[in-house]
Amino acid sequence: MSDQSGGWPLSSASTPTPTGRARVLVVDDEPEIGRAVQTGLAGASFEVAWAPTAADGIEQVSRWHPDVVILDLSLPDLDGLEVVREIRGWSRVPIVVLSVRGADADKISALELGADDYLTKPFSMGELLARIRVALRHSLQSASPSAALFTTGDLALDLERRTVTMAGAEVHLTPTEYEVLKYLALNAGKVVTHRTLLRAVWGPQYEDEAHYLRVFVGQLRRKLEPDPSRPRYLLTEPGIGYRLRSPDAPAPAPPTSSTPPSGR
């Protein structure tokens, strides 16, 4: 992974735009949010467009070819989930869902329809930028053949030799554990829902066994994590799935979530 300077990821490689800057389309009907996101992203040297309706958003995706779409789920003319479905019909552009809806079911539906990530309002600009970068890097990775060596922090996967090392020491995994880790590594930084992971590793008949997956991941963490009770690599997205720490995450960072804290 290349140039990280100035918070400007992968600009040289990411895209076929004339300006050399990644294009971000913001689909959100609230002008204030649209303006804030536009300003913030422009400040981080993205090229930004704003669409206030679903129809406008879908049209811009097809005409303007953004590199990432930021999509609000509550739009005046069409449900955001329908927009995801529509776009996925003909485009693989990364979609980051942005929503005030906090329910797990909404997030899971969006992810399973093909969205790449989600963020719950209120959010911080830093978080949004980080998610956009992960999405960009991921679209880049799937476009080019993936590297044989994956590293994040002290964790390294050699996809050719099927070995896993933590801080240089080899970790012995069962074939199943290795498959789980590999699937997460190929989607590093992205949320992988329980169903997706179960289907990818065990097959569709195990889709609904999320509780066993929790136990399984607990075991995997005990082999991998320096402190299994405070995971830093194999992160839980509560109620949704798992996320392997992104390779370009600044420090071992915990996941974020949205439930507002409450006082005594």
Place this chain on the structure above:
Amino acid sequence: MRVLSRFILPPAHSPGMLAGRVRTALARRLSHLPRPLLEYGAALLGVAITTVVIAAILSVTPPVNLSLLYLIVVLWLAVTFGRWPAVAASVLAFLAYDFFFVPPLHGPTMDDPAEWISLSALLATALVLGQLTSAVRARADDAARSERRAATLYALSQLIASTPDLDSLLAALVGRVLTVFSSSGMTACCIILPDTAGNPIARALAPARDASAAPLSLATPEELAQARWTLEHGTSVGGLIAPREHPGDERLYYFIPLASGLRIVGVLGVAGAGTLQRLVEGLPARNDRAPALAARPERDPQTSLLAAFCEQIALALDRAMLQQQAIHAEALREGDRLKDAFLGSITHDLRTPLASITSATGSLLDPHAQLSNADRQALLSSIDISAARLNRLVGNLLDLSRLEAGVAAPERDWYLIGDVIATVLDRLELAGELGDRPIYLDEPADLPLVPMDHAQIEQVLTNLLENAVKYSPPSSPIHITARVDPTLSELEVIIRDEGIGIPPGELSAIFEKFYRIRNVELPWLSARPPSGTGLGLAISAAIVEAHGGRIWAESHPGAGTAIHFILPIPRDTPAGALPELGPAPAEAPPQRTGVSS
């Protein structure tokens, strides 16, 4: 178990007939009275013995008139059994002396007129003496009885005065009635109160498992109808319980109205042996003008005591129910007051950050303002802080609406509590709430999957940890413990801080809505009182209870607080595991259970 005889409830329009039929039906069955037999037998025997004694004396002495000896028997009978046995003995003595000792012997006639006079004097003396003595005895009896009665009623009023809440009062009253009237054959007793719709509900019953108590629990429509009748019309009704095993041993039950003034506040249900009939059926009817305490002279003293009991109980119930209404109204008022205070503080809390945001943006937008970079930075960070505060407030308002509407039914799935704890700790850490304070996590690696709504339990853990942070010094540690009991039926989570603690009197109050510990000094929060709304723990408690668990606090002022909560683990915990894939030489058998490590 029991067979109700068929006379019980007549058509609803003839309550008077009912009482009459009850009486005749019972009188026939209960006419055996052993007591007169004993009394008059004693009279006969006493006279006979005296006669033998007199005969014995006369056999060794010259003939004298010893008829006076009979007076001893008469006196004894008057003292022991009252007037009529004494009268009977006087007449018997007269006849016996005439028959055995006055010549001609063994005949009703007398030769000597002097004997006539002497024996008549004996009869008169015996009669008068018997009358006087029995009158004295009756008066002493009355005195003792009214003393007992006064003591019993006093004890009852003491009981009523010393029992604070309605349910324990009912239980105590039922127990007391049963003790006092068990000598009259009562074996079970209950108090029936109308619910809000006016339906009779057996509120207290003693003894609960007694067969004779069965009709008092209002299990059948018939008994329910009877209790309702008494409640609505204020007249007693009763019935028979005939245990099939002992056909001769019929038992009775009655529903007696409890009237306070003109209102029927409840029903006293009693059940017991046949002697109960005497006790209950002398009770004054409700339309009697005479007050119950002015007992009619021929009434059984126990009956008038029962009448007094009914009156006292009715008054107590009336008062207790009024008191309960008053307490309810007071609670509503207090709730309103707290809510007003809360809304007032919310309004204030909402305006303050908004004001600092608008003033900061005002300065930033002002084209004429001369702002240094540092000034801009300061204004921006104040906007940032205010926005975060607003977000928290919105969370609190959501909490309030959630609490008002009741916690949503948990959407349970099987989770590892460790995952949830880690999520919450990560989030708090990211928000900078934990600072650099040490967190000690103590959880076994083999904790089982436990059914929970992870979002709700996340909220509980968040609330508890935020409280621990708020009420303990910034560098003091927080201990989180998770464990299961040996039978794997409960998961217990403990969040313990080393902060200011909670005064013992407030340990349960802190789980109430809007409750906040008063007069807290938190030296580590300069000048600012701890923020919050007094809802976090109330919500946590509601969530834990919705999960079928429980939550409580343990604390010693100055030594920190430990909040414990328990989630039940059902028996059907999934114990399988996902299969291993492909060729796995060393690990061919799949993991045995979901909980092993």
